[in-house]
Amino acid sequence: MTGRQGVILYGPPASGKDTVTAALAELNSQYVQFTRLKVGTGKSAGYRMGTAEQLRELKAAGDVVYANSRYGNTYAIDRPGVDAAFAAGVPVVHLGQVDGIQALVSGYPAQWLVVLLWCPREVTARRSAGRGDGDTAARLAAWDATREDLDAHPDLAWDLTVDTTAASPQDAVRLIDQMLAQRAGAATA
Template identity: 45%
Template sequence: MASSRGVLLYGPPAAGKDTITEQLITIGPYTHFQRLKVGPGRTSGYRMGTIEQLTSLRERGQVIYENQRYDSAYVVDRGELDSIVREHEQVPVLHIGQVDAIHAIRRGYPLIWTVVMVFCPREEAEKRLVERNDARVDERLSVWDETLAEADLALFDLVVNTGAFEPAHVATAIDWCQRHRQ
């Protein structure tokens, strides 16, 4: 039986989305949805693609959500979600940083979505970015500001300051919310 549930992890850069997802994977049938990325920069956590692949997805109506950031295109596509949900019967965990993405994904791929906002103090985000040797600290902090400014708390089932809680505790809370959503 295919999964009918999913998790949207909304948050700014360095909020802990990767770490929380790793913890979720250890406690349940969760898997990280790796967005298709076309462009330069970080490759970890993405399925790298070409402009031709992106054009084909667009032409076939497979793009659920697409955004442009850091000189790259980032895509949530139907085929990868179908693979996770229908073929592997896993609960997809999507990392997003735009409110528009929440609406587009809910509308474009109807699952029972648990929507979680994760954040940490800006100083903590900066420290995390420096520790991971990020080449775009200032740009990512600007995105951090934008992401939190556009957040509408009414959209979220859970809001967590990752600077105040251990990742395992955050994952447990998300799992509980996800399992009790109707």
């Protein structure tokens, strides 16, 4: 196992992945959000926009660790992108599918801290509307899919679970940072 550490934040839309990632980066600039490759249209902020041809080339080279389609777009976790994120610090990867977690943990060697961020469906609706999402209905459908995904994997073990309606982002960040420090200490002992 490599000594490189990364964080996977899993949860439904508006569960706090962006907020927790920003708080991590504020705590320590070594935390960097992994920017997924996005092929499609719509929001480009927070993504590396790519083409279908680029995605085909990455797949042909065996460099797509995980890809999924949602909101009419394709989102990919690619090996060169993860390499670059590790070169920049401690990557924080946002995921909304258990298959993505499993693909990343098994397909990219690192010490991954897997964190479940959760909020009720009505909180996703309120947060989505509050941040001006034009596709709140699609976000709620994704919330439903995330709940079904969790229900289909009851044996999945989380390193940390955070109810983002009860814990502040700073509380979540403190726990994440402490857990990574403990793991790093255990690895060097």
